Amino acid sequence: xxxxxxxxxxxxxxxxxxxxxxxxxxxxxxxxxxxxxxxxxxxxxxxxxxxxxxxxxxxxxxxxxxxxxxxxxxxxxxxxxxxxxxxxxxxxxxxxxxxxxxxxxxxxxxxxxxxxxxxxxxxxxxxxxxxxxxxxxxxxxxxxxxxxxxxxxxxxxxxxxxxxxxxxxxxxxxxxxxxxxxxxxxxxxxxxxxxxxxxxxxxxxxxxxxxxxxxxxxxxxxxxxxxxxxxxxxxxxxxxxxxxxxxxxxxxxxxxxxxxxxxxxxxxxxxxxxxxxxxxxxxxxxxxxxxxxxxxxxxxxxxxxxxxxxxxxxxxxxxxxxxxxxxxxxxxxxxxxxxxxxxxxxxxxxxxxxxxxxxxxxxxxxxxxxxxxxxxxxxxxxxxxxxxxxxxxxxxxxxxxxxxxxxxxxxxxxxxxxxxxxxxxxxxxxxxxxxxxxxxxxxxxxxxxxxxxxxxxxxxxxxxxxxxxxxxxxxxxxxxxxxxxxxxxxxxxxxxxxxxxxxxxxxxxxxxxxxxxxxxxxxxxxxxxxxxxxxxxxxxxxxxxxxxxxxxxxxxxxxxxxxxxxxxxxxxxxxxxxxxxxxxxxxxxxxxxxxxxxxxxxxxxx
Numbered sequence: 001x002x003x004x005x006x007x008x009x010x011x012x013x014x015x016x017x018x019x020x021x022x023x024x025x026x027x028x029x030x031x032x033x034x035x036x037x038x039x040x041x042x043x044x045x046x047x048x049x050x051x052x053x054x055x056x057x058x059x060x061x062x063x064x065x066x067x068x069x070x071x072x073x074x075x076x077x078x079x080x081x082x083x084x085x086x087x088x089x090x091x092x093x094x095x096x097x098x099x100x101x102x103x104x105x106x107x108x109x110x111x112x113x114x115x116x117x118x119x120x121x122x123x124x125x126x127x128x129x130x131x132x133x134x135x136x137x138x139x140x141x142x143x144x145x146x147x148x149x150x151x152x153x154x155x156x157x158x159x160x161x162x163x164x165x166x167x168x169x170x171x172x173x174x175x176x177x178x179x180x181x182x183x184x185x186x187x188x189x190x191x192x193x194x195x196x197x198x199x200x201x202x203x204x205x206x207x208x209x210x211x212x213x214x215x216x217x218x219x220x221x222x223x224x225x226x227x228x229x230x231x232x233x234x235x236x237x238x239x240x241x242x243x244x245x246x247x248x249x250x251x252x253x254x255x256x257x258x259x260x261x262x263x264x265x266x267x268x269x270x271x272x273x274x275x276x277x278x279x280x281x282x283x284x285x286x287x288x289x290x291x292x293x294x295x296x297x298x299x300x301x302x303x304x305x306x307x308x309x310x311x312x313x314x315x316x317x318x319x320x321x322x323x324x325x326x327x328x329x330x331x332x333x334x335x336x337x338x339x340x341x342x343x344x345x346x347x348x349x350x351x352x353x354x355x356x357x358x359x360x361x362x363x364x365x366x367x368x369x370x371x372x373x374x375x376x377x378x379x380x381x382x383x384x385x386x387x388x389x390x391x392x393x394x395x396x397x398x399x400x401x402x403x404x405x406x407x408x409x410x411x412x413x414x415x416x417x418x419x420x421x422x423x424x425x426x427x428x429x430x431x432x433x434x435x436x437x438x439x440x441x442x443x444x445x446x447x448x449x450x451x452x453x454x455x456x457x458x459x460x461x462x463x464x465x466x467x468x469x470x471x472x473x474x475x476x477x478x479x480x481x482x483x484x485x486x487x488x489x490x491x492x493x494x495x496x497x498x499x500x501x502x503x504x505x506x507x508x509x510x511x512x513x514x515x516x517x518x519x520x521x522x523x524x525x526x527x528x529x530x531x532x533x534x535x536x537x538x539x540x541x542x543x544x545x546x547x548x549x550x551x552x553x554x555x556x557x558x559x560x561x562x563x564x565x566x567x568x569x570x571x572x573x574x575x576x577x578x579x580x581x582x583x584x585x586x587x588x589x590x591x592x593x594x595x596x597x598x599x600x601x602x603x604x605x606x
Contacts, residue, residue: 023047023160027129028057030156034131035059038148042113042134046071046078048127053079056129062111063134069107076104078130081118085127087146088118092138114138119149121157128160183257185235186242194256194264198321201268206317211270213282216311216328217245217289218336219261225304233299241306244292249285264325265289277538282312284535287405294408295453309336362394362410366420370395373427375447375600377592378565381579385604387446387480389587390428391594392420404450421455425468429479431597433472442604448480448508448529456483456496462503476504480529483509494525501526508565530557532583534568540577547577554582 027045035043042063046053055071058064070076077088080100090098093114099105108116117133131153133145181193189197201212219241226234238261245263246255254266267285270278289310296303311332315324365371372395375388392404411417428447435443455461469476481500501507508529532553540546550566557564566578569588578586595603 023128023163024056026156026159026163030131030152031057031059034133034149034152037152038133038145040133041136044078044132044134045129046082046132047129048082053082053130062108062113063132065111066104066108066113066134067132069104073103076101077116077118078132081120081130082127085120085122087120088116089141089146090116091140094138108134112136115141117141117146117149119146119153121153121160123157123161128157131156186239186257188242188246188263189254189256191256191258194254194258194266195321195325197254197268198266198325201266202315202317202319202321202324204269204317205315210268210316211278212315212317212324213265213267213270213278213285214313214315214324214328215265215267215282215286215289216313216325216332217263217265217308218310218332220307220309220336222261225299229299229302229304233304236299237297237304237306240297241293244295245289248288248292253285264328278314281535281538282314284533284538286310286312311335361396362407363416365394365407366416366423370397371420371423372401372596373424373431374594374596375431376587376594377444377600378448378585378587379591380585381575381583383591385442385444385592386585387448388444388600389482390424390431390447390449392424392450393594417452418455418458418460421449421451422464424449425464425479426471429468429472429474432474432478434597435601438601439604446478446480446506448482448506450482450510452483456481456500461496462499465500465503465505477506480506480508482529482531483507498526510567528563529565529585530562531565531567531587532578534588537566537568537574537578537588538570540574540581547581550578550581550583558582 024047027047031043031045034040042058042060044058044063044067045056046067047056048054052074053071055067058067066076067078070078077090081088093099093105093108093116113134114137115135119131119133120127121129121131131149133141133149181190181196182188183190198212198214204210205212219237222234222237225237238257242255242257242263245265249255249265250267252269254264254268256264256266258264265285267282270281290308293306293308296305298304309332311328311330311334313324313327313331319327372393374391374393376391377385378387378389379385392408394402394404394407396402408417411420428449432443432447451461465476465479468474469479483497497507506529507525507527508531509525509527510531510533532550536546536549536553538546540550554564563584564582565585565587566574566581566583567587569575569578569586569590571590574588575586575590592600
C-alpha cells in the first residue's frame with residue numbers, strides 16, 4: 001500500500017468523526033477502510049460493553065458468521081485480544097498449536113477461512129473494541145500489514161474516545177439543563193419551566209382567542225406529616241401525590257411543583273366559552289385531582305389520607321403569568337383559610353361549618369338515616385333503558401341534598417367508607433328486586449354501584465355481595481361494579497376484580513381515558529364496560545378536537561372488546577354525536593336525571 005493511499009484511509013476516518021458519527025458508525029468505517037487498504041478477504045469489528053464482546057459489522061457472510069459466534073460464546077481471537085490488550089496473530093487456523101477455540105476454529109475452517117489477525121483498540125487503559133482481519137489462505141502476516149492495521153486502529157480509537165467524550169459532555173449538558181428546569185424530588189417541571197410554559201400559553205391564548213386555566217394546589221396539613229412521621233415520609237407523600245395527579249391530566253397539561261407541598265396545574269388551549277361551561281371544565285379537572293389523591297398512601301405502616309385545597313384562575317392572555325398565578329394562589333388561600341368561598345373545597349359542602357365538624361357529621365350520616373341512593377338511567381341511543389348507576393346522596397340537615405362528590409372525600413380514608421359501601425349495595429339490590437316485581441321486562445337489566453380501591457380490596461366484600469344477592473334473589477349479572485380509572489394503581493385491585501368477574505358481576509370503569517398509565521393496564525383488567533369521561537363529551541357537538549378524542553377512546557375501548565358509555569350527555573346533539581362515534585350507551589341529564597327508585601318506577605310504569 002502506498003503512503004498516499006494510507007493517508008486517504010486515515011482521512012476517511014477523520015471525515016467520519018467530523019460528522020459526529022456514533023461509535024458504531026466509526027467502527028463500520030474502520031472496517032471499510034481496512035478492507036480497501038489491506039490485502040485481506042474479510043473484516044469484522046466488535047465492541048466491548050460491560051466486559052462482553054458485541055458484534056458491530058462484517059463485510060462478508062463468512063466473517064459475519066464467525067464474528068456473531070464469538071459474540072454468542074464469548075470466546076475466540078477477538079475475545080483474547082480484548083482481554084490481553086495485545087494482538088492475536090494466527091497464520092494457520094488448522095494448526096492446533098496456534099489456536100485455543102475449538103468451536104470458533106471448526107466454524108471458520110468450514111467457511112473457508114485460514115488465517116486471522118485480531119488487533120485490539122486500546123486507549124485510556126481500556127479496550128474499546130477489536131479489529132479482526134481474515135484470509136482464506138493460511139500464511140504469515142507481514143510486519144507491514146500488522147503495522148498498517150495498528151495505524152488504522154490507533155486513529156479509529158482516538159476518534160472513538162473523542163466521540164465518547166462528546167456524548168458524555170452532551171449527556172452532562174442535558175442533565176444540567178433538566179435539573180435547572182425540573183424538581184429533583186418529583187421530576188416535575190419547576191417554577192422556571194412552569195413560567196416559561198405559562199407565558200407561552202398566554203401568548204398563544206391572546207393570538208388564538210383561547211383560555212388558560214391555572215390551578216394552585218396546596219396539600220392540607222402536610223406539615224403534620226413531616227413533624228409526625230419524618231421528612232422521608234413527607235417525600236413519599238409528595239412523590240406519590242405527584243405521580244397520581246400526573247396520571248389523570250391530559251398530555252398537553254403541565255403539572256409543576258413550586259416548593260414544599262405547593263403544586264400548579266396549567267391547562268392551556270381551552271376554547272372560549274360561557275363562564276359556566278369553563279367552570280364545569282375546571283371543576284372536572286379539580287375532581288379528577290381530588291380523586292387521584294383520595295386513596296390512602298401507606299407510610300411507615302400507616303395509611304395517610306391526602307387532601308388538597310385548590311384555587312383556580314382563568315386567563316385569556318391579557319394578564320401576565322405572575323398575575324394569573326397570584327390570582328390562583330390567592331383563591332387557594334381563601335379556600336384554605338377563609339370562612340367562605342367553599343365551592344371548590346372538598347372539606348366543606350356549602351357553608352356548613354368547619355372541616356372537623358363536617359367530618360363528624362358525615363360519619364354520623366348513615367346511623368342517623370341521612371343517606372339516600374338515587375339512580376341515573378343508562379340508555380342505548382334509541383332511549384331504551386339498559387341499566388342504572390346507583391349514586392349516593394346525603395340529606396344534610398342544613399345544606400339539603402348533597403351529591404357524593406361533595407362529601408365522600410371526607411370518609412374515603414376511613415373504615416366508614418366500607419360500611420357506607422355495604423349499605424349502598426344492600427339498598428341497590430333491594431331496589432332492583434322491587435323493579436323486577438313491579439316492572440317485569442321493563443326493569444333495567446343491571447344496576448352499577450361505585451367501589452373504590454379500599455372497598456374492592458376489603459376481604460369481606462365477596463361475603464357482603466353474596467348475602468345481598470341471596471337476600472333479594474338476584475343473579476350476579478344484575479349487580480355491576482364500577483371503579484374509577486385511578487384505582488388501577490392499587491396492586492390489590494386486579495385480583496379482586498378477577499374474583500368478582502369470575503363470580504359473574506359485570507365490571508365497568510369510570511372516567512376512561514383520563515389516565516394514560518391506566519389505559520395501558522386495561523388489557524389486564526376484566527372490565528366489560530367503559531365510561532368516556534364527561535370532560536370529553538362536553539363540547540362534542542361543536543369541537544372537532546373533542547370529537548377526535550372521543551373517536552380515539554372508542555377505538556381503543558372497542559379494540560379491547562369493551563362496551564362504551566358516553567357520560568355527561570346533556571343535549572340531543574351530544575347524544576347524536578356520541579352515537580355516531582360508536583358509543584353503545586349514553587348517560588346524562590338528556591337521558592335522565594338521578595332520581596329515587598320510586599320516582600323512576602312511576603316514570604317507567606306510565
